Amino acid sequence: MTEHQGFVLWFTGLSGSGKSTLARMIEPELRARGCKVEILDGDEVRENLSKGLGFSKEDRDTNIRRIGYVAKLLSRNGVVTITAAISPYREVRDQCRRMVRNFVEVYTHCTIEELTRRDVKGLYEKALRGEIKNFTGISDPYEAPSNPEVLVDSSKETAEQSLQRIVAFLEAKQLIPAATAAAQR
Amino acid sequence: MTEHQGFVLWFTGLSGSGKSTLARMIEPELRARGCKVEILDGDEVRENLSKGLGFSKEDRDTNIRRIGYVAKLLSRNGVVTITAAISPYREVRDQCRRMVRNFVEVYTHCTIEELTRRDVKGLYEKALRGEIKNFTGISDPYEAPSNPEVLVDSSKETAEQSLQRIVAFLEAKQLIPAATAAAQR
Numbered sequence: 001m002t003e004h005q006g007f008v009l010w011f012t013g014l015s016g017s018g019k020s021t022l023a024r025m026i027e028p029e030l031r032a033r034g035c036k037v038e039i040l041d042g043d044e045v046r047e048n049l050s051k052g053l054g055f056s057k058e059d060r061d062t063n064i065r066r067i068g069y070v071a072k073l074l075s076r077n078g079v080v081t082i083t084a085a086i087s088p089y090r091e092v093r094d095q096c097r098r099m100v101r102n103f104v105e106v107y108t109h110c111t112i113e114e115l116t117r118r119d120v121k122g123l124y125e126k127a128l129r130g131e132i133k134n135f136t137g138i139s140d141p142y143e144a145p146s147n148p149e150v151l152v153d154s155s156k157e158t159a160e161q162s163l164q165r166i167v168a169f170l171e172a173k174q175l176i177p178a179a180t181a182a183a184q185r
Numbered sequence: 186m187t188e189h190q191g192f193v194l195w196f197t198g199l200s201g202s203g204k205s206t207l208a209r210m211i212e213p214e215l216r217a218r219g220c221k222v223e224i225l226d227g228d229e230v231r232e233n234l235s236k237g238l239g240f241s242k243e244d245r246d247t248n249i250r251r252i253g254y255v256a257k258l259l260s261r262n263g264v265v266t267i268t269a270a271i272s273p274y275r276e277v278r279d280q281c282r283r284m285v286r287n288f289v290e291v292y293t294h295c296t297i298e299e300l301t302r303r304d305v306k307g308l309y310e311k312a313l314r315g316e317i318k319n320f321t322g323i324s325d326p327y328e329a330p331s332n333p334e335v336l337v338d339s340s341k342e343t344a345e346q347s348l349q350r351i352v353a354f355l356e357a358k359q360l361i362p363a364a365t366a367a368a369q370r
Contacts, residue, residue, distance in 0.1 A: 036262045048254040049234055051247070062236065069233040070255055077221045079262045 004035050006075035007175045008100045009166075012087045012145060013108030014137045015123060016115045018154045018162065019084040022108065025163050026082065033176050035080045040067050042085035055134035061092045068096030075100050080176075088136045090143040102175060106166060107148040112137055114155040189220050191260035192360050193285045194267045194351075197278060197330060198293030199322045200308060201300045203339040203347065204269040207293065210348050211267065218361050220265045225252050227270035240319035246277045253281030260285050265361075273321045275328040287360060291351060292333035297322055299340040 009026070011019035023039050030037050046053070049066045053059040064087050071081040087093050097103040115137070116124040127135035134140040150169050152162035170176045194211070196204035208224050215222045231238070234251045238244040249272050256266040272278050282288040300322070301309040312320035319325040335354050337347035355361045 038258055038262065049251055066234055070258065073223055073255065073259060074262065077223065077259065077262065077264045 004033075004078055004080070004177075005102065005175065006036075006078045007080055007102035007104060007170075008071045008075050008096075009080065009082045009170075010071075010087070010093065010096065010103060010105045011082070011084045011108055012093060012105060012148075014110060014112070014115055014142055015086060015135075016118060016120055017108040017110040018152070018159060019086075019108050021159055022106070022152070022162055022166065023082045023084040025159060026166060029163070029167055030080050030176060033179070035176060036078060037080045037082065038074055040070060040081060040083045040085070045070075045085065055140065057089065060087075061089060064089070064092045064096065068092075068099050071096065072099045075102065086136050086142070088140065088142045090145065093145065104150065104170065104173075104175070105145050105148040106150045106152060107145045108162075109144070109151060109153045110155050189218075189263055189265070189362075190287065190360065191221075191263045192265055192287035192289060192355075193256045193260050193281075194265065194355075195256075195272070195278065195281065195288060195290045196267070196269045196293055197272045197290060197333075199295060199297070199300055199327055200271060200320075201303060201305060202293040202295040203337070203344060204271075204293050206344055207291070207337070207347055207351065208267045208269040210344060211351060214348070214352055215265050215361060218364070220361060221263060222265045222267065223259055224267045224269065225255060226268075230255075230270065240325065242274065245272075246274060249274070249277045249281065253277075253284050256281065257284045260287065271321050271327070273325065273327045275330065278330065289335065289355065289358075289360070290330050290333040291335045291337060292330045293347075294329070294336060294338045295340050 011023060013019055020041055027037050027039060045067050046063060050063040053063050064085060067083050067085055071083055074081040119125055123132065126132050127138040136142050150166050152165060171178050196208060198204055205226055212222050212224060230252050231248060235248040238248050249270060252268050252270055256268055259266040304310055308317065311317050312323040321327050335351050337350060356363050
């Protein structure tokens with residue numbers, strides 16, 4: 001098997017904006033091209049690396065730095081590492097960017113109105129009623145990336161369209177082989 | 186480059202018994218055979234994954250589980266992952282063993298008498314004077330592995346001899362290519 005270079009595909013965005021959905025959709029695309037892939041999802045990482053931490057800025061930053069540390073270890077060993085935590089603060093995201101060689105930030109933009117309308121888990125309704133403290137976008141800040149590598153918008157495009165744009169970016173940057181080249185192997 | 190299988194080389198033993206020394210000695214041996222290697226050293230991991238945790242049994246176990254989680258992610262992607270934390274409790278070490286496919290436990294045995302005699306960092310003297318709480322082997326328990334894959338003893342053999350025995354075990358289990366095969370590539 002050809003050895004691929006690792007990189008970090010760092011999703012950031014509000015709860016329900018499509019981070020985990022896109023992470024799970026892109027995984028088989030990457031594997032089909034011979035990449036090794038790990039997904040560090042927000043909930044799983046909190047369970048395994050950050051149990052006991054809360055949702056203050058300090059605790060959130062600590063959690064994100066831990067994800068960044070693990071992403072650094074994996075990606076420098078050739079693993080495509082996908083993170084899908086809200087990661088609301090710009091400064092700590094940029095710290096993570098500086099820790100790894102190839103950092104691709106994907107901002108899953110979606111308006112609060114649209115997220116509240118969908119509200120798959122019923123969380124926005126609760127947050128708007130003041131029942132969830134530190135809920136990002138409602139009662140806690142979200143600092144959007146100023147210059148993400150990819151910006152997707154689930155209120156304007158389908159998940160499939162977002163996926164294809166992310167894949168196109170990775171191909172253009174030669175972080176993954178083009179689909180045709182992959183198919184020929 | 187040939188793709189090697191990952192495994193976890195889990196050192197356990199008292200402070201000063203040779204875990205980190207052997208971890209650093211074996212790294213170039215493994216790289217020379219084409220392995221990817223990461224060392225998760227006790228202090229570095231505490232800084233990056235477990236800041237805020239103390240040295241109670243619960244906190245130690247949490248720290249070790251986090252090391253096990255990261256070792257699982259790395260090793261299943263073909264990385265030889267070397268851990269060098271004291272990891273004093275048997276049960277949580279065995280939990281880590283069950284989490285990964287190839288787990289090689291190396292017990293760096295050394296008597297307290299010998300460690301106290303050497304006492305490179307002056308820690309044993311302090312611990313014996315009661316100045317360090319929760320010091321493994323003095324004021325905190327150390328549960329030796331009942332059936333480690335490799336047992337080394339720095340009071341009876343040189344570090345080079347210990348190293349060669351670990352390498353021989355890994356070769357015998359075909360976790361790494363033999364030195365001759367590696368040299369021929």
